[in-house]
Amino acid sequence: MNIRTHIQTLLIFTMTLAAQGQSVVDPGATLPRSVQLRGGESGGGTVRPDESRRVSPDEAPVSRLRPQRIVNRIAATVNGRPITANEVSVRLMPIGAQLAAQYPKQGPEFYKQLALAKKNIIEDLVERELLRNEFEGMGGVIRDSLIDQEINxxxxxxxxxxRDAFLKNLSMSGMTIRSFREMTKNQLQVQIMRASKYDQEIPPTPEELRKEYEATKEQYRDLTKDKVKFKKxxxxxLGNDSASTPEVQFNLADLIANEIRAKKATFPEMATRYSKDMYAEKGGDWPITERSTLSPEFAAIIFGAQPGEIIGPLVDATGFTIVMVEKKELAPPPPLSAIKEQIDMMARNKRSNERYKKWVDRLRKKAIVKVYI
Incomplete structure (x- = not known):
């Protein structure tokens, strides 16, 4: 794994946890001795974020997803401190790739979801800057020894x-050791401020545990045991005709999907006539398939669909896929007794998250936040 991949993975992981309402550090962790905090909250005014710019479909052709073109390289500022467009695009690219597979035609829904993802990313980056500002405003200091420890x-x-491999990959990524140290320091500041707002002293009641279990038990299922029955x-x-192009093939797939949705043709009829896979002659009827044998992206889409729903056309490097889910066999969640420790932690985090969000809201109201994209 090179430095760029490591950085992107870490940033995406942080964003995902934030979206789930989780902390990126152990909520029970204590502050390192090398971190000193003092003082109180900083002040300021409030400016409402600008609305996200609507992106024209012309900016992202069907053949490939292009990062949004941003003339102003500053995406937002928090009390004058910039958040760059590159910081946003690094986090947006993997989400955009998944959306491009789900919406190959890249119509209104694609751009709606892409804009929502961008908005959430900017909100997360703004929150991180608010925490850093608060850390520094309180006189917090990240000692070099702690940065060294994290880099090591x-x-x-x-x-x-x-270490030589680390430095080589750092150079290949275009990042200097100085900028990597600065990034590490910023991450530590955010983690420490989040950890400081979490406490684990008051245990949840049995009723709180039961409610949390019912709300989150599906997250603990063994997904590898999920099965699905579908037609494809x-x-x-590229077709057999030398004049065929990816655009022609996509239009064909789109026409087929629309004909089935409009009930002008049945799925088996269209599969027998047009499909080019091993089950075409059987009307596209695939046998019960284990989730573990499917690509993660494809599995996430079809397991998220309802039986009878027509999905697609989906796009990948080989072609276009239309799917109709017939039934899903989901692995059962484990009993509460088997995951009581995790549920206890989730219940504590939920309580702490509510306090944490109220605190961040207070920080934002006192800060000057401007969004430019």
């Missing part, structure tokens, strides 16, 4: 302790 941990876990039509990226 990265070298050990990501590069098997090979596959249209290759």
């Amino acid at each position: 941990r990265t070298i050990l876990t990501t590069f098997n302790g090979d 039509i596959f249209i290759p990226m």
Whole structure:
């Protein structure tokens, strides 16, 4: 794994946890001795974020997803401190790739979901800057020894302790050791401020545990044991006709999907006539398939669909796929007794998250936040 991949993975992981209402650090962790805090909250005014710019479909052709073109390289500022467009695009690219597979035609819903993802990313980056400002306003100090410790941990876990490999990958990514140290310091500031607002002293009641279990038990299922029965039509990226193009093939797949949705044709009829996979002659009828044998992206889409729903056309490197889910066999969640420790932690975090969000809201109201994209 190179530095760029490591950074992107870490940032995406942080964003995902934030979206789930979780902390990126152990809520029970104590502040390191090398961190000193003093003082109170900082002040300021409030400016409402600008609305996200609507993106024209012309900016992202069907053949590939292009990062949104941003003339102003500053995406937002928090009390004058900039958040760059690159910080936003790094987090947006993997989400955009997944959306492009789900919406290959990249119509209004694609741009709606992409704009929502961008908005959430900017909100997360703004929150991180608010925490950093609060940390520094309280006189917090991240000592060099703690930064060194965190970098050494990265070298050990990501590069098997090979510092030369770390430096080589750092150079290849275009990042200097100085900028990497600064990024590490910023991450530590955010983690410490989040950890300081979580406490684990008051245990949840049995009723709170039961409610949390009922609300989250599906998250603990063994997904590898999920199974699905579906029908599938596959249209290759290029047809047998030398004049065929990916655009022609996509239009064919889109027409097929719309004909089925409009009930002008049945799924088996269209599969037998047009599909180019091993089950075409059987009307596209695939046998019960384990989730673990499907690609993560494809599995996430079809397991999120309702029986009878027509999905697609979906796009990948080989062609276009239309799917109709017939039934899903989901693995059962474990009993409360088997995951009581995790549920207890979730219940504590939920209580702490409510206090944490109220605190962040107070910070934002006192800050000057401007969003430019």
